[in-house]
Amino acid sequence: MPAIDLRSDTVTQPTDAMREAMARAAVGDDGYGEDPTVRRLEVLAAERLGKEDAVLVPSGTMANLVAQLTHTGRGGEVLLEAMSHILRSELGGVANLAGLFHRGLPGHDGAMDIDALREAIRSGLSPKRLGTALVCMETTHNAAGGKVLPLDHMAEVHAIAKRHAVPVHIDGSRIFNAATALRVQAPEIARYGDSVSICLSKGLSAPVGSLLSGSKAIIERARAFRKMVGGSMRQAGIIAAAGIIAIEQMTQRLGDDHATAQVLARRLAAIDPVLADPTRVQTNIVMVDVTRSKRRAEDWLVDLKDRGVLANAFGPYVVRLVTHRHIAEADATRAADIIAELWRGRIAAAVPRGAAASD
Numbered sequence: 001m002p003a004i005d006l007r008s009d010t011v012t013q014p015t016d017a018m019r020e021a022m023a024r025a026a027v028g029d030d031g032y033g034e035d036p037t038v039r040r041l042e043v044l045a046a047e048r049l050g051k052e053d054a055v056l057v058p059s060g061t062m063a064n065l066v067a068q069l070t071h072t073g074r075g076g077e078v079l080l081e082a083m084s085h086i087l088r089s090e091l092g093g094v095a096n097l098a099g100l101f102h103r104g105l106p107g108h109d110g111a112m113d114i115d116a117l118r119e120a121i122r123s124g125l126s127p128k129r130l131g132t133a134l135v136c137m138e139t140t141h142n143a144a145g146g147k148v149l150p151l152d153h154m155a156e157v158h159a160i161a162k163r164h165a166v167p168v169h170i171d172g173s174r175i176f177n178a179a180t181a182l183r184v185q186a187p188e189i190a191r192y193g194d195s196v197s198i199c200l201s202k203g204l205s206a207p208v209g210s211l212l213s214g215s216k217a218i219i220e221r222a223r224a225f226r227k228m229v230g231g232s233m234r235q236a237g238i239i240a241a242a243g244i245i246a247i248e249q250m251t252q253r254l255g256d257d258h259a260t261a262q263v264l265a266r267r268l269a270a271i272d273p274v275l276a277d278p279t280r281v282q283t284n285i286v287m288v289d290v291t292r293s294k295r296r297a298e299d300w301l302v303d304l305k306d307r308g309v310l311a312n313a314f315g316p317y318v319v320r321l322v323t324h325r326h327i328a329e330a331d332a333t334r335a336a337d338i339i340a341e342l343w344r345g346r347i348a349a350a351v352p353r354g355a356a357a358s359d
Contacts, residue, residue, distance in 0.1 A: 005310045006310060006311050011326070027235040038240040042055060049190040049196055052215045055223055066229065070218055070221045072098070079102075079112075080103075083141075084171065100134075103120055109144045110139070112157065138171040169196075170189070177203065205250050206250075209239050265286045272343060274291070274292050285323075300313075
């Protein structure tokens with residue numbers, strides 16, 4: 001049987017409609033602003049986020065990097081939740097490439113502590129402290145297991161930043177998942193950022209591409225920094241064509257992925273409540289706690305792969321499972337059954353001879 005790939009929603013393949021659109025896309029040199037399909041995608045993304053304009057870049061990491069450069073130039077301090085993707089997974093671009101210092105603030109479920117933000121934010125440079133150049137939020141929050149930032153929290157962060165004349169960037173790679181979970185339109189989330197990045201290849205099935213959206217002035221400046229970091233492309237309408245379908249069609253089906261994640265989480269909880277808590281699964285990410293097995297997550301990945309399930313480790317004893325359009329309810333059930341078989345064997349091996357399994 002084919003492997004059940006739960007490593008990430010980035011493994012999604014382009015739809016047939018995307019492949020057809022890519023084959024017949026009208027193209028031009030986007031470096032000269034002459035690709036009509038790219039421009040159509042940028043206008044569409046801006047409209048769907050309630051912003052004035054947008055710019056296409058190759059990746060979400062580049063979108064966040066360009067956003068930081070656009071808002072700050074170089075220098076100053078960036079405040080963001082300590083487990084954010086920008087800090088954990090973007091290889092220090094905030095410091096190495098953007099020339100910025102960062103301060104990771106404590107948070108809960110991906111939402112930075114408001115009191116910590118008030119304490120850390122500074123309007124400008126002083127003899128003892130750097131000024132705050134930018135505040136960043138992330139929704140959904142990857143490291144928090146796909147958690148969605150509450151809108152009232154985002155509003156409070158935005159208000160604090162504005163009182164200090166500090167811009168706000170939203171890492172919204174999965175913002176349409178957040179909108180689906182909150183049952184709102186994306187602009188209700190994007191309104192709390194001066195800029196917003198979105199990813200077309202995370203759950204939306206486009207093969208490549210992200211967008212940075214904001215005011216016309218911000219995006220005009222962003223285009224210069226895109227060029228600086230090597231993100232300008234030529235006949236990019238070929239990939240933009242898939243992105244248009246991703247936004248117009250694939251954002252509408254994300255609720256299916258959330259429902260599949262719930263099936264997976266509930267079945268895991270039925271095996272053992274320590275494995276997963278369905279009430280904490282808000283979108284398409286399920287974090288599986290394997291601590292009680294006394295076997296590290298990396299070892300679990302090997303065992304799962306041998307049985308046809310692909311996953312990722314997210315900490316020493318946490319396995320991350322991500323649902324997407326290639327994962328049906330039957331796949332989630334089969335994956336849970338495989339985990340159940342492994343779990344019972346590992347727990348039996350972990351319990352000392354003569355001790356009760358529930359001890």
